[in-house]
Amino acid sequence: MKWLDDLTEESTRAVARRSSRRSLLGRLAVALVGASTLPLLPVERGAAAEPAKSDDGPAQDPGDPTTCEYWRYCGIDGFLCSCCGGSITTCPPGTEPAAVTWIGTCHNPADNKDYFLSYNDCCGKSSCGRCMCNRNEGDTPIYQPPLSNDVNWCVGSKADIAYHCTVSRIVGLAK
């Protein structure tokens, strides 16, 4: 087996001759900088976007937010936070919005405009159990996570993985 030892030694030496420590470090740095520019998740970071605090809704906002028929809920799959001690846009006390959201586009019948909606799961307490709403407009299979509502988005939450309910925040007008 000496021939195998010699062959291994020679090829290792050849690689070592061709690559200096400096070029190895250079390539490592390029790889690290490149990796840092890749998005971590292909979905909106809910915490960064924070549209909820300023989301007063459009001037004309018809319907009852405690019913599944309310226009903003067109893409939802979950318990309505407005029936669980929260509101259309705010999580109930003791829960917090997941860091990632799924998104949809809903039509407001009053002003005849389409709006981008961000659906945030509220996390930190067990399921609310009231006002289950499963409309799924625009829902995609789970292999397209940003448009899929059939995911417990609390998986990325700091609070807890427990899913409680879902809020619907207007992100903007879909032109």
Ligand code: ABN
């Ligand atoms: N995004 C709502 C949800 C939560 C838990 C499980 C399925 C769907």
